[in-house]
Amino acid sequence: MTVIVAKELITALAALREHADARLIQGGTDLMVEINFNHVKPTTMVSLRDVAALRTIRTDTPGIMSIGSGVPYSVIEGEPVLTAIPALAQASRTVGSPQIRAAGSLGGNLGTCSPAGDTLPVMFALDAMIHLNTLDSRRVVSIHDFMTGVKRSVRQHDEIITAIDFPIVRGWQGYSKVGVRNAMVISVASACLVADHENANVRIALGSVGPTIIRCRESEAWLQSSQDLSAGQSISLDVANEFGRRAAAESSPIDDHRSTAEYRRHAISVLASRLLRKAYQ
Amino acid sequence: MSANEFYQLRVNGKTHQVQDSWVGESLLYVLRERLGLPGTKGACEQGECGSCTVLMDDAAVCACLVMAATAINSEIVTVEGITTESALTDVQQSFVDEGAVQCGFCTPGLIVAVHHLLEKNPQPSEFEVKEAISGNICRCTGYGRVFAAVEATIRSRNAVK
Numbered sequence: 001m002t003v004i005v006a007k008e009l010i011t012a013l014a015a016l017r018e019h020a021d022a023r024l025i026q027g028g029t030d031l032m033v034e035i036n037f038n039h040v041k042p043t044t045m046v047s048l049r050d051v052a053a054l055r056t057i058r059t060d061t062p063g064i065m066s067i068g069s070g071v072p073y074s075v076i077e078g079e080p081v082l083t084a085i086p087a088l089a090q091a092s093r094t095v096g097s098p099q100i101r102a103a104g105s106l107g108g109n110l111g112t113c114s115p116a117g118d119t120l121p122v123m124f125a126l127d128a129m130i131h132l133n134t135l136d137s138r139r140v141v142s143i144h145d146f147m148t149g150v151k152r153s154v155r156q157h158d159e160i161i162t163a164i165d166f167p168i169v170r171g172w173q174g175y176s177k178v179g180v181r182n183a184m185v186i187s188v189a190s191a192c193l194v195a196d197h198e199n200a201n202v203r204i205a206l207g208s209v210g211p212t213i214i215r216c217r218e219s220e221a222w223l224q225s226s227q228d229l230s231a232g233q234s235i236s237l238d239v240a241n242e243f244g245r246r247a248a249a250e251s252s253p254i255d256d257h258r259s260t261a262e263y264r265r266h267a268i269s270v271l272a273s274r275l276l277r278k279a280y281q
Numbered sequence: 282m283s284a285n286e287f288y289q290l291r292v293n294g295k296t297h298q299v300q301d302s303w304v305g306e307s308l309l310y311v312l313r314e315r316l317g318l319p320g321t322k323g324a325c326e327q328g329e330c331g332s333c334t335v336l337m338d339d340a341a342v343c344a345c346l347v348m349a350a351t352a353i354n355s356e357i358v359t360v361e362g363i364t365t366e367s368a369l370t371d372v373q374q375s376f377v378d379e380g381a382v383q384c385g386f387c388t389p390g391l392i393v394a395v396h397h398l399l400e401k402n403p404q405p406s407e408f409e410v411k412e413a414i415s416g417n418i419c420r421c422t423g424y425g426r427v428f429a430a431v432e433a434t435i436r437s438r439n440a441v442k
Contacts, residue, residue, distance in 0.1 A: 037326070047348070097328075098415065182415070183416065
């Protein structure tokens, strides 16, 4: 086995092009578990740990915060992300433990692409854009096109996720997650709700209740057609509960070792209702 | 770097040669089995228990989730490196005094996590202490004695000032 510790992005991209068997490693919080338990036996590893260019947060495009794929959650949970994209900071703070948050990153969440990835619902609710580079090309893909299934994405072997662009939305946003305890937990169900006061709409995306993250377009449309969603409005309990029921109906959970489909559907109805009430209280 | 090459790690201020190892080994395994530093404990090997907590470039991380060969440019501090003399640190002494060491398996990880917390935040709130050690699982103490040890350390450090 070979380990290539890249310091420059171009070194890592060249290594991917050269080695068809190469696997990328950033914080290692997913991949090292598989290696420790002999579930995978990689032959070539390309480490992105020391690529400083992936660890920057940029705000040079107006209305966009661009977060490098290697910025650890321990940084994302604080400023400047906390004020600009509070739901992302909240979601990052629910990841694992302080030790995991010091290592894990958005690039890892996207690379693994599990429906339980904590930050993915935030990307879906905010229509994040994913930057992918190869040695000689670049493309920017909407998160809605990026994730194609359970641990499946459109990322090609020779591509590296370099940054994630988050539109800055004026209004309230929040993230909630249900798990068996507070720390160190993989979500049983999660939801991110964004109230866009400028455009008077609400978006909601659900995690752990389908093969991909689910954006509840029908519930969003129902809410927008029946309520005034601009700043300073309030939402009745009945409307919030109906919104929760509709969001749960759009989810498509399964029974597995972490929970049951029935409980997950119930959890989504509660999370969606609560988040909406918090947004318009 | 390939499988049979040597690589170097900076651990506790010294440069160590790692040799005759498989380059996919975790930092936890390398520390314990290659470098003779068994203070860092291994339990879950999946980042859930925190007993292998070490400092890497001044961040507390799980050594089991670090591929050692990717850490060649990092400064690593283990529980052995937290003190230079043979004496216990004030955090370690407080753990002893308050009965926060029972079976002891989680202790080195907790010691590293608490040292790291108090370094960054000398006057943490109760919530901040809880959050800082939320990745360190202790099945003996119920955490009450661990919190007491952290409080005792803070009290004694404040008294010295």
